[in-house]
Amino acid sequence: MSPPTAQDTARAYREFSKGIWQENPVFVQVLGMCPTLAVTNSAINALAMGTATTAVLMCSSVLVSLLARFIPSQVRISTYVIVIATFVTVVDFALQAIAPAVHKELGAFLSLIVVNCLILGRQEAFAARNPPHLALMDAAGMGLGFALALLCLGAAREVLGNGSLFGVSLFGKSFEPWVVMVLPPGGFLMLGVILLLFSYRLQRKKRHPEAASQEQAA
Amino acid sequence: MSDVQVPPEPGALRLVGTLTVAGFLAGLLLAATYELTLPTITANAQAALRAAVFQVVPGTTSMRKLVLAGERFVVADGSEDKNATVAYAAYGEGGALLGFALPADGPGFQDTIKLIYGYDPSRAHIVGMQVLESRETPGLGDKIFKDPKFAAEFDDLACTPEIKVVKHGTGSAPHEVDGITGATISSKSVVRILNEQNRRLLDKLPARDALPPAPTEPAQKEDSK
Numbered sequence: 001m002s003p004p005t006a007q008d009t010a011r012a013y014r015e016f017s018k019g020i021w022q023e024n025p026v027f028v029q030v031l032g033m034c035p036t037l038a039v040t041n042s043a044i045n046a047l048a049m050g051t052a053t054t055a056v057l058m059c060s061s062v063l064v065s066l067l068a069r070f071i072p073s074q075v076r077i078s079t080y081v082i083v084i085a086t087f088v089t090v091v092d093f094a095l096q097a098i099a100p101a102v103h104k105e106l107g108a109f110l111s112l113i114v115v116n117c118l119i120l121g122r123q124e125a126f127a128a129r130n131p132p133h134l135a136l137m138d139a140a141g142m143g144l145g146f147a148l149a150l151l152c153l154g155a156a157r158e159v160l161g162n163g164s165l166f167g168v169s170l171f172g173k174s175f176e177p178w179v180v181m182v183l184p185p186g187g188f189l190m191l192g193v194i195l196l197l198f199s200y201r202l203q204r205k206k207r208h209p210e211a212a213s214q215e216q217a218a
Numbered sequence: 219m220s221d222v223q224v225p226p227e228p229g230a231l232r233l234v235g236t237l238t239v240a241g242f243l244a245g246l247l248l249a250a251t252y253e254l255t256l257p258t259i260t261a262n263a264q265a266a267l268r269a270a271v272f273q274v275v276p277g278t279t280s281m282r283k284l285v286l287a288g289e290r291f292v293v294a295d296g297s298e299d300k301n302a303t304v305a306y307a308a309y310g311e312g313g314a315l316l317g318f319a320l321p322a323d324g325p326g327f328q329d330t331i332k333l334i335y336g337y338d339p340s341r342a343h344i345v346g347m348q349v350l351e352s353r354e355t356p357g358l359g360d361k362i363f364k365d366p367k368f369a370a371e372f373d374d375l376a377c378t379p380e381i382k383v384v385k386h387g388t389g390s391a392p393h394e395v396d397g398i399t400g401a402t403i404s405s406k407s408v409v410r411i412l413n414e415q416n417r418r419l420l421d422k423l424p425a426r427d428a429l430p431p432a433p434t435e436p437a438q439k440e441d442s443k
Contacts, residue, residue: 093255094255096259097258100262104351183356
């Protein structure tokens with residue numbers, strides 16, 4: 001194997017960074033809404049879910065990228081699902097052993113990572129047709145983007161709905177928590193607000209291409 | 219899928235073979251992970267249960283698992299059914315029986331509430347209660363385990379006559395519990411669960427002298443070293 005050229009490094013970096021902002025799985029691609037809405041009622045839950053999903057995504061992507069050549073295309077989806085489900089169960093056991101409290105909070109949603117369309121989507125769209133190291137970069141970037149988006153939502157909802165961040169009380173006793181934010185509707189409200197900001201930014205970019213290109217150059 | 223070259227149709231054997239191999243490898247990995255994490259998971263569950271029993275029966279230093287066999291609780295020997303009704307005999311310093319910890323569950327406002335409570339048969343009092351699992355509304359119903367005042371209501375509570383929930387601030391009799399404003403249904407559910415379990419199990423608890431002495435295993439005491 002030849003040593004990586006500058007071009008290779010740039011490509012790898014690009015595959016990594018696109019998931020964090022430009023193609024953010026939650027805010028731009030709007031994928032994986034089930035965990036996004038369900039477990040972001042506190043920052044710690046959001047972080048745990050993001051980390052678990054990232055771990056599953058990275059393991060699955062590398063394996064699928066390595067094995068893609070041997071998998072007949074007729075059974076590729078089923079094989080990907082087997083791969084993903086296996087890693088989800090591994091993560092499930094690991095979390096149960098390491099952090100039982102977090103495992104209890106996430107409950108069924110942990111197993112539901114299997115059907116997170118973000119993960120299957122990355123296997124089909126990227127990992128299966130790219131070499132393992134790029135698949136790993138892509139998965140890491142997408143996973144990080146997903147985790148950051150979840151953390152964003154979780155932190156905002158916890159601060160508003162519970163007056164705390166990572167369980168640490170912020171405002172003292174006089175703060176009247178905005179309970180709806182930690183209930184299911186709060187997830188929709190918060191996600192709506194953030195998606196609004198993202199599409200506003202996108203619209204502005206379309207209308208003022210010069211400003212946008214400057215912003216990108218900066 | 220335009221850029222994927224479709225190779226000649228592979229045989230059914232190849233398709234089945236691929237999935238079989240994938241399933242086999244997945245099974246291996248899962249079995250390995252299960253074996254690797256099982257001891258820690260069991261230990262965690264044990265520690266959590268222990269902590270709960272020790273909390274609801276104050277002063278406990280060791281415990282013994284009991285299972286319901288017909289009309290009487292007997293000491294568990296490990297062969298019991300997984301769904302058997304269990305209770306825990308709690309022993310204090312010097313091996314004296316302090317009381318029993320009884321797990322119970324029942325419907326709450328949103329989902330099943332699981333709790334464990336301590337019962338002192340010599341005084342027929344409940345001596346502690348801890349909610350183990352619930353999905354009550356955050357900020358309202360979850361006060362049943364977040365409000366220390368509500369939990370304190372169960373620290374010394376008469377079981378006869380039946381426990382009653384009264385409006386907040388009016389409880390005075392030993393069998394009355396101050397309800398929580400804003401969590402009426404949840405606090406009533408907790409009391410209903412206790413009453414039902416009391417009716418079902420209290421007369422089946424073993425007498426003091428029918429129980430073997432306290433187990434000698436070290437109960438994670440600080441003074442053990």
